[in-house]
Amino acid sequence: MRVPFFNYQARFEEDKEIIKDIVYQVGTSNDFILKENVSKLEMKIRDYTGAKYAVATSNGTSALTIILRAMGVGPGVDVLTPAFSFISTASTIALLGGRPVFVDVNPLTGMMDPIDLESKITPQSRVVIPTHLFSVMADMTAITKIAKKYNLRVLEDSAVSLGARMNGKMAGMLGDIGLYSFFPAKPLGGIGDGAVIVTNDEELGRVCRMLRNHGQDGITRFLHHHIGYNYRMDETVAAYLVHKFKRYDSLLERRSQIGSCYNAAFSNLNPQIQIVNDTTYTRVYYTYVLQAEHRNELRQYLYGKGIETQIYYPQVLPLQRAFNYLEHKKGDFPNAELMTKHSIALPLYAEMPHEHLEYVIKNVLHFTSRVKTNA
Ligand SMILES: Cc1ncc(COP(=O)(O)O)c(C=O)c1O
Incomplete structure (x- = not known):
């Protein structure tokens, strides 16, 4: 018998027709990027997670970048991040000019070790990134307690954990801000890259929304409040995710x-x-x-x-x-x-x-x- 690690064909088999429809509909419309389907997806994620604000982005890495920027990460700022993780949880800090301060993990779960975290905090530390990997969650109770003690903001990297729950809250909603990736292999995998940021913090939500689209406020075009990015989500990606969300x-x-x-x-x-x-x-x-x-x-x-x-x-x-x-x-x-x-x-x-x-x-x-x- 041959057992593949993953099977994209099986994954998208059921949706072949709907994918054709979506590509046709979006491809023959006037709306390609950040339009109705993206808004619908953001609404669905808000309903599902209870988040007040949801911001769809081009992928999980761009979501992490925007969030860290919105949190003021740059030269002179330390961000505590797990030594064992996907590269994005550290590369995004470095790309903004901040310093990744690596924290060791629990030897069985592989998640950030709260004791090592506390020992690595520096006077320049502003943010901690607990990351949930595989099917395991970081010890958010201990980590958020330490964050509060040292006045750190908590960016919960829940890229792979949409739907997990701890202490009565959704993964992604246990810190100040979180995100979910929709890379095709992820639990809610799309037909391309994509992600959504979630938060209850109005200011963070507002700045992330602007940074995703060149620092514009979504009201006045070509008025730039920040030096932002093109980290927008495509309508095809969003429309498919809205469809798949039903199941x-x-x-x-x-x-x-x-x-x-x-x-x-x-x-x-x-x-x-x-x-x-x-x-x-x-x-x-x-x-x-x-x-x-x-x-x-x-x-x-x-x-x-x-x-x-x-x-x-x-x-x-x-x-x-x-x-x-x-x-x-x-x-x-x-x-x-x-x-x-x-x-x-x-x-x-x-x-x-x-x-x-x-x-x-x-x-x-x-x-x-x-x-x-x-x-
Ligand atoms: C824990 C974690 N964070 C962030 C990301 C980045 O997400 P994306 O691939 O959508 O950029 C990934 C992707 O695998 C991940 O596993």
């Missing part, structure tokens, strides 16, 4: 069923396999990542059985060549560095056939029993 909860439900099957199958394999089985928040299963003692061997074994896996992430951010100038060295972020050696992502997507799920589980269990026998 978002059922897609999340299917992802959650798959994640729960993995959890049940792998919960007693410690120390060979460690999983996060936290039920204190409602998870969105974007990817299923576990920590495997013999990760490379497991990956090779699954590959031999026709099962594709991924490594999120093979290198910690501070040790990436791009951040050489910060002069970090091996061993500075011990937990994050361990994650790069042990974490492995198994196939998980809403359309994944049940036989594939069973086959993956069977083979992971077979691998662990073989390793045990050989030990």
